[in-house]
Amino acid sequence: MRNYTLLTAAAIATTLGSQGALIASAFAVLEAGGDAGDVGLVAAARTIPLVLFLLIGGALADRLPRHHVMVAANALNCLSQAAFAVLVLAGEPRLWQMIVLAGLGGTGQAFFAPASEGMLMSSVSGEQASRAFALYRMALNGASMGGAALGGMLIAVAGPGWVLAIDSFGFLVAGSLRAFLDVSHVPPRPAGRGMLADLRDGWREFTGRPWLWSIVLQFAVVNAVVAAAQSVYGPLVARDDLGGPGPWGTALAAFGAGTVGGALLMTRWKPRRLLLVGTLCVFPYTLPPAGLAVPLPLWALVGVMFLCGLSIEVFGVSWMTALHQEIPEDKLSRVSAYDWLGSIAMVPVATALAGPAESSFGRTPALWGCSALAVLLTVAVLFVPGVRQLTRRTQDVPAQRPVTAPAAGPSADTEGALGRPG
Structure with missing residues (x-):
């Protein structure tokens, strides 16, 4: 259950930060002089690469050690959110900059999500699997509620830039935890196959x-x-x-x-x-x-x-x-x-x-x-x-x-x- 514990702790860390960051990114756009359409553009910039790269992310996660894919995706999300935070804290971020950084965040999620789900399912076995999934989802749902509430309060007190910085730190913590996942139980992947075949x-x-x-x-x-x-x-x-x-x-x-x-x-x-x-x-x-x-x-x-x-x-x-x-x-x-x-x-x-x-x-x-x-x-x-x-x-x-x-x-x-x- 070591992998399961690490996965749950890492997911709580990222969910707490990310729920607040979703709100913070919208307010960052508005504070920079954007309107509702600009908020929609930044949201779409996160969604489009998620859709485009999901299948590649899934194939890659079944070819490579899944925790390596997860850590790399967390690193990308950490850096993109840190850059977003710096731009907002420095004042006057440009719309195209926020769109690019949101797109990098969506790209990281596209590679992370299939690897994470595969890793979670391979970390539990037997009749306790259903209970383990329920506890995992309960932890994430609780973190989602708490993250949105805390994020809203922090935006009001300190501004959206600091909430984005906290989200970046959450990805750093999660990536560090996921680096310790044990994949020795996973059979070696067959070599010599192409991505399209996978x-x-x-x-x-x-x-x-x-x-x-x-x-x-x-x-x-x-x-x-x-x-x-x-x-x-x-x-x-x-x-x-x-x-x-x-x-x-x-x-x-x-x-x-x-x-x-x-x-x-x-x-x-x-x-x-x-x-x-x-x-x-x-x-x-x-x-x-x-x-x-x-x-x-x-x-x-x-x-x-x-x-x-x-x-x-x-x-x-x-x-x-x-x-x-x-x-x-x-x-x-x-x-x-x-x-x-x-x-x-x-x-x-x-x-x-x-x-x-x-x-x-x-x-x-x-x-x-x-x-x-x-x-x-x-x-x-x-x-x-x-x-x-x-x-x-x-x-x-x-x-x-x-x-x-x-x-x-x-x-x-x-x-x-x-x-x-x-």
């Missing part, structure tokens, strides 16, 4: 399992419409009907509390039908857009957001357990990369289209459409046999082959996010 192997692993690609496809749309509802329409509804940003912040905090509660629940609960239970728990994830469409009073919206956070965390732990159980160790990072890519690729598109959709159809119909689309896709996934039939193994048996139609039973064969499937 990507093809990962694609075959991904497409050979209908339960896997169908859920990733589902979340490509579900994550996108829910993100559009919460990031674009949510603040507008809060302004017009809930009393402003304070109540909306309360609702978002309730979602965060729900994720912690869901992770705590999954430390004790081990549903036998992993993906059936997980997919059923996606339905509450579709409720916030509907709640905003009504709109619900604040107390009811807080309850919906808490339930949403709890239920999606049940799915998240179940998803990670299924991947750990069914995907061969040497392909974990490549499959994780396809998972990440599918889960985030449509989010920028959906948020960009949210405004035109409101202009064309109205805000309330657009919100109902988001909820209905997410519900329909979740229902469709339940028709995939592997989603209904995949069961938790009673002992740790390494996955060796793709399975397209798992049989029911204790030994039947069978991911991010926000949200992402994982």
